[in-house]
Amino acid sequence: MKVKLIVTGPFSSGKTEFISRISEIDPITTEKRMTNPDEISKGGKEFTTVAMDFGRITVDEELVLYIFGTPGQDRFRFMTSLLKEGALGAVVLVDSTDERSLAEGKEIADALKREGITYIVAANKQDLPNAIPPEDVREVMGEEHVVPCIAKDKESVKEVVLTLLYRILEEMADEES
Amino acid sequence: MLLPRGTHLKTFKKEFGRNLMTDVMKLIPRKFTGYVRVFGFGGKGFDDIQILFEVSHPIAVSRYLRRRELKGDEALESIKKERTYKEYEVSIYLFTERELEIAKELSGDYLIEWKERDVGESKFPITKKQLMKIIDKIRRI
Numbered sequence: 001m002k003v004k005l006i007v008t009g010p011f012s013s014g015k016t017e018f019i020s021r022i023s024e025i026d027p028i029t030t031e032k033r034m035t036n037p038d039e040i041s042k043g044g045k046e047f048t049t050v051a052m053d054f055g056r057i058t059v060d061e062e063l064v065l066y067i068f069g070t071p072g073q074d075r076f077r078f079m080t081s082l083l084k085e086g087a088l089g090a091v092v093l094v095d096s097t098d099e100r101s102l103a104e105g106k107e108i109a110d111a112l113k114r115e116g117i118t119y120i121v122a123a124n125k126q127d128l129p130n131a132i133p134p135e136d137v138r139e140v141m142g143e144e145h146v147v148p149c150i151a152k153d154k155e156s157v158k159e160v161v162l163t164l165l166y167r168i169l170e171e172m173a174d175e176e177s
Numbered sequence: 178m179l180l181p182r183g184t185h186l187k188t189f190k191k192e193f194g195r196n197l198m199t200d201v202m203k204l205i206p207r208k209f210t211g212y213v214r215v216f217g218f219g220g221k222g223f224d225d226i227q228i229l230f231e232v233s234h235p236i237a238v239s240r241y242l243r244r245r246e247l248k249g250d251e252a253l254e255s256i257k258k259e260r261t262y263k264e265y266e267v268s269i270y271l272f273t274e275r276e277l278e279i280a281k282e283l284s285g286d287y288l289i290e291w292k293e294r295d296v297g298e299s300k301f302p303i304t305k306k307q308l309m310k311i312i313d314k315i316r317r318i
Contacts, residue, residue: 057318
């Protein structure tokens, strides 16, 4: 059985990095060199995901968790709708050093909420000195489930994924009661 | 699927009447929609009565049925009219497809309308057990 987990979020929030930390395979990425100078300066990077990132965690012979990262740029946002179909849940990654990222993350979170997909917000780049603390991210975004994240750190990424899975577990228990 | 058809939910003893209805509903998962069969036994003159509940949570719509070949027709009428309270042992099962067909055939006058609905599906694509396996795996990465 294949289960799908979505890692979504605004441009340059660290989705590709996040997946590469936890995937058992080298993530399959669809990165292309950026052409828009404004976005190069905004994100401080030359390459961006255009279709999806893909990681995998094999649980046992019958159960495999696939992790799909959505593209961050607006013009590839249609991929998000395709990828989240049938998903177990989603991590909304935001760049804690960029207030615009929080605003865009809020829009994505609202879209997930409308579609009934369980998600948490991961406030990434908490290792940077100008990072907005998770408590403030929670307040700014008006989101209840916000966790700190450093996508470069495997333990931090694991913690984020586990937090999401425990939230799903709680909702399953609610369904049963 | 939240619960497979044919699942035995619970057997319990309860006085028949409005309280039983309430208690039955408490046993049904919150998001369940579909059919539940309740077998009731016990109470003098009330043997062999089968009660079928069509469940549409949060408000249960009950329709009493009785297999025509079984005894107790008058008793059933008595229950319906007088709300006689008797202690019953009740087992609750979800319908299987075959039972659904039988119920349709036997419904007679007691069943005014039969709308077929699927057992409510969970919003999650996996079971709790599978989720626990994933959690365990992530912990060990």
